Amino acid sequence: MPDFLDKLVGGFNKGVAKVSANSKALLEKQKLNSTINALENERKQLAQQLGMKVYEQYMDSDGEVGAMVFTDETAEFVNEIKARLEKIADVRAQIRLVDEAVADAVAAAEAKNEAKTEAKKQREAEAIIADEDMPGVICVCGAQNQENAKFCAKCGTQL
Numbered sequence: 001m002p003d004f005l006d007k008l009v010g011g012f013n014k015g016v017a018k019v020s021a022n023s024k025a026l027l028e029k030q031k032l033n034s035t036i037n038a039l040e041n042e043r044k045q046l047a048q049q050l051g052m053k054v055y056e057q058y059m060d061s062d063g064e065v066g067a068m069v070f071t072d073e074t075a076e077f078v079n080e081i082k083a084r085l086e087k088i089a090d091v092r093a094q095i096r097l098v099d100e101a102v103a104d105a106v107a108a109a110e111a112k113n114e115a116k117t118e119a120k121k122q123r124e125a126e127a128i129i130a131d132e133d134m135p136g137v138i139c140v141c142g143a144q145n146q147e148n149a150k151f152c153a154k155c156g157t158q159l
């Protein structure tokens, strides 16, 4: 995992706001996208230069297409173009990783929050639910209320 993703996910677990993780990811994606743009420009320039080489061969051959050959020079251009295309695919994969890391971090944070809320609810319910030996009024919902209570503290039913 790239360094910044570690920080991204790590920071998230420490409770850094979702907004902060998203803006870090956005910055990283902007950087990756500008890398793609630069590679695309190089690829276009190489293709233009290759076209010029082919055109020069055509002119040198007095317009005979059959005289045009695939030289080491033109092969070099083709290889350079291929290399740019492969790099572009790599950077696109990195962008997908960023998106996945953000989605994972958000899901993990949400699951953690949900578990916390559930545990809190459980504790509250247990605190209210009665011990039948205790003095007081027990509501139809099962909650223990103080002896003089007019309404149930848990469900609000009149006692």
Ligand SMILES: [Zn+2]
Binding pocket: 139, 140, 141, 142, 143, 152, 153, 154, 155, 156, 157
């Ligand atoms: Zn009740």
